[in-house]
Amino acid sequence: MQTLNKCLLIFSLALGKNISPLDSWSVLFESKHKVHATPHITNIIRSNPAHFTNNQIEELKSLNISIQNNNFLIERPEGLNESHVTNHFKFHYTLGNSYDAIDNINYVISMGEVFENVWSFYIDSLGYLPPVQDQMIGGSNLYDIYLLNLPSGYFGITYTSGAATENPSCASFIKMRNSYSSSLFSDHSELENIQVTAVHEFFHAIQFSYNCYEKLWFMEATAVWAEDELYDDINDHxxxxxxxxxxxxxxxxxxxxxxxxxxxxxxxxxxxxxxxxxxxxxxxxxxxxxxxxxxxxxxxxxxxxxxxxxxxxxxxxxxxxxxxxxxxxxxxxxxxxxxxxxxxxxxxPKIKEFINYDLGDYKSYTSSELNLFSTHYIELSTDVPVVISLNNESGPISDLSLFTVLKYDDIPRWSVRSNNEINIDPLVGVDYISIIVSATDDIEKNWDYSLTIKDGHREDFTFYDPYPNPGSSKYPINIDLQVIEPQNLFIKIFDVLGRQIWSMDKKVSEAGLLSVAWSGKNQNKKNISSGVYFIYAKGEHNSFTKKVTFIK
Structure with a gap:
C-alpha cells in the first residue's frame, strides 16, 4: 500500500493539466461569460507576483488583491456600513445610492436564510468541519459575507484570509453579488442563483478548513457536487x-x-x-x-x-x-x-473510433494518446462473434483496463465484461457494443496501446448483470439468463470464503429467458448474513460469475 500511495502522489504531479496564474487572470478580467472566480483568485494568490505586469497587478486591486513584501495580500471590502446577523453569519452591506447598494433589506434576510440552511445541512447534518474563525477580523467570530456589485458574470468569491490558523487550515470570507437579476443569470430565479452560489462558495470555505493547499480540480468538482446534494432541483451543474x-x-x-x-x-x-x-x-x-x-x-x-x-x-x-x-x-x-x-x-461520451467487423476480418487499432485516469471509447459494429484483445505497448498490461459494454436490443439490459481478452457474441441481439480502455496504476504520462479484433466463438447463454445490486429480502436479486441454445444450466451462489450456500439446476429445452429471484436464503431456506456473494452460472460451453451484495 505504501508503494501505491507513493505512486498516486507522482501521478497527480505529472499528469494534471494545471491552469497558469496568467490564464486565471484572463478568466477574471477578460471573460464575457459566467465566472466562478474562487479557483482563479486562489490560483493567483498561491503564485508569485513576479508573473504579472504592473497593469495586471493594478487590475487585481479591484478585487481587493494587493502586494506586500513580494506576496499577495487580501484586503476586506470597505464602505459597507450596514450589517445583518444570523446564527452563524454576519452580512455586510449598504443601502442608498452606492454602487454596491442592495435594493432592500429583504434581499439580505433571504440570503441569510439560505446560508443558514447550507450551514445546517453540511455542518450540522453531514458533520463537515465549520469554517475556521478569522480572529474577529470582520468584527465578530461569525463568518463574514460581503454583498457587493461584483464584476459582470461573477457568481461569488471565497477568499482565503490572512488570519492566523493551524496549518493546513485557513480562514476565509465570501463575497456575494448585491443582485442576481442580470441577464447573465436569467437561466434561474434570483433565489435559485443565491442558493447554488451559497452552497458552492460555502463549500469552498469548508474545504479551506480542511486543506488550504488542495488542488483546484478537487475543490471545484466537489463544490459543484455539493450544489446538487442540497438543492437537487436547480441543476445548474x-x-x-x-x-x-x-x-x-x-x-x-x-x-x-x-x-x-x-x-x-x-x-x-x-x-x-x-x-x-x-x-x-x-x-x-x-x-x-x-x-x-x-x-x-x-x-x-x-x-x-x-x-x-x-x-x-x-x-x-x-x-x-x-x-x-x-x-x-x-x-x-x-x-x-x-x-x-x-x-x-x-x-x-465522445467516441474516439468506430470499427466495423465482418467474419474472417482481422482488425487492429492503435493509439498513443492515453493519459493516466483518462479513457477512450470505441464502438464496434459486428454481426459475428469476436474476440477483443488489449496490448500495452508502453509497459505492463496491468497499467491499462479493458471493459466491454453490450446493450441488448429492445430491453433495458446491459452486459459488462472485463479482461485483457473478451469474447463477444452479438447473435443474441445487441443495440451497441462499446469498448472502454482506461489507464490506471502507473507513473507514465502517456500510453501506447493496441486492440486486436478477430473471429470469436458462439456463446450458448448470456448472464445479464443481476439487479437490484445491492439486494435485500424486500428487494430480491434477479438472476436472468438469456438462453440461446437448449442445454442444462447450473446456478450456484458462494460467499467470500468460497462456501456454496445455494444452488439450482435447470434443463432448458428451448431458447428464451430464464429468470430466478434470490431473496437471500441458503439451500435450507434460512436467511443468510449481509455481505458480498458470487453468483456462478454454467452452461454446456460457457460459464460466468457475477458479484452481488446482499443487505438484510
Whole structure:
C-alpha cells in the first residue's frame, strides 16, 4: 500500500493539466461569460507576483488583491456600513445610492436564510468541519459575507484570509453579488442563483478548513457536487456536462478551462454507489491528513477514503466510466446507474473510433494518446462473434483496463465484461457494443496501446448483470439468463470464503429467458448474513460469475 500511495502522489504531479496564474487572470478580467472566480483568485494568490505586469497587478486591486513584501495580500471590502446577523453569519452591506447598494433589506434576510440552511445541512447534518474563525477580523467570530456589485458574470468569491490558523487550515470570507437579476443569470430565479452560489462558495470555505493547499480540480468538482446534494432541483451543474463528456481523454485531475467543474460526475458516482456523502467528507478528511504545499496528494486522499468502501480510486474511476457509457436511470443498470441520468443533457461520451467487423476480418487499432485516469471509447459494429484483445505497448498490461459494454436490443439490459481478452457474441441481439480502455496504476504520462479484433466463438447463454445490486429480502436479486441454445444450466451462489450456500439446476429445452429471484436464503431456506456473494452460472460451453451484495 505504501508503494501505491507513493505512486498516486507522482501521478497527480505529472499528469494534471494545471491552469497558469496568467490564464486565471484572463478568466477574471477578460471573460464575457459566467465566472466562478474562487479557483482563479486562489490560483493567483498561491503564485508569485513576479508573473504579472504592473497593469495586471493594478487590475487585481479591484478585487481587493494587493502586494506586500513580494506576496499577495487580501484586503476586506470597505464602505459597507450596514450589517445583518444570523446564527452563524454576519452580512455586510449598504443601502442608498452606492454602487454596491442592495435594493432592500429583504434581499439580505433571504440570503441569510439560505446560508443558514447550507450551514445546517453540511455542518450540522453531514458533520463537515465549520469554517475556521478569522480572529474577529470582520468584527465578530461569525463568518463574514460581503454583498457587493461584483464584476459582470461573477457568481461569488471565497477568499482565503490572512488570519492566523493551524496549518493546513485557513480562514476565509465570501463575497456575494448585491443582485442576481442580470441577464447573465436569467437561466434561474434570483433565489435559485443565491442558493447554488451559497452552497458552492460555502463549500469552498469548508474545504479551506480542511486543506488550504488542495488542488483546484478537487475543490471545484466537489463544490459543484455539493450544489446538487442540497438543492437537487436547480441543476445548474448540468451546463458543465456536455463539454466534460466531449473530452473523456482528458485526465481526471485536468484543471484547465471548465473541465474541472464537470468532474463532479466522478463524485456523484461515488455518492450514489460508494458510501454516499460521507465518503466525500472522508476524502476531505484524508486531504487534511495528506496536506502538502508543494505536491499533489488529491488522488492519494480519494483512494484512501474509498478503501473504507472496499473500493479504490481505480475501481471507482472505471465504474464511473462504464456508467457514463450506459447513462441510464433504469434499475437494471445496477451499480452503473445514475439517478438523474434520464434528465442529464448528455447521452454518451465522445467516441474516439468506430470499427466495423465482418467474419474472417482481422482488425487492429492503435493509439498513443492515453493519459493516466483518462479513457477512450470505441464502438464496434459486428454481426459475428469476436474476440477483443488489449496490448500495452508502453509497459505492463496491468497499467491499462479493458471493459466491454453490450446493450441488448429492445430491453433495458446491459452486459459488462472485463479482461485483457473478451469474447463477444452479438447473435443474441445487441443495440451497441462499446469498448472502454482506461489507464490506471502507473507513473507514465502517456500510453501506447493496441486492440486486436478477430473471429470469436458462439456463446450458448448470456448472464445479464443481476439487479437490484445491492439486494435485500424486500428487494430480491434477479438472476436472468438469456438462453440461446437448449442445454442444462447450473446456478450456484458462494460467499467470500468460497462456501456454496445455494444452488439450482435447470434443463432448458428451448431458447428464451430464464429468470430466478434470490431473496437471500441458503439451500435450507434460512436467511443468510449481509455481505458480498458470487453468483456462478454454467452452461454446456460457457460459464460466468457475477458479484452481488446482499443487505438484510
Amino acid at each position: 448540468y451546463r458543465y456536462m456536455p463539454t466534460w463528456f466531449s473530452n473523456p481523454g482528458k485526465p481526471l485531475n485536468y484543471t484547465y478551462g471548465i473541465h474541472m467543474y464537470g468532474t463532479f460526475i466522478f463524485f456523484q458516482y461515488i455518492d450514489e454507489h460508494l458510501g454516499g456523502p460521507q465518503t466525500i467528507k472522508q476524502c476531505w478528511e484524508k486531504s487534511n491528513e495528506n496536506s502538502t504545499y508543494i505536491g499533489d496528494n488529491s488522488y492519494l486522499s480519494i483512494n484512501e477514503a474509498l478503501q473504507n468502501q472496499n473500493s479504490s480510486l481505480d475501481d471507482a474511476y472505471n465504474r464511473m466510466r462504464i456508467a457514463n457509457r450506459i447513462m441510464s436511470s433504469n434499475l437494471n443498470a445496477g451499480i452503473y446507474r445514475y439517478e438523474e441520468a434520464n434528465d442529464y443533457p448528455v447521452e454518451l
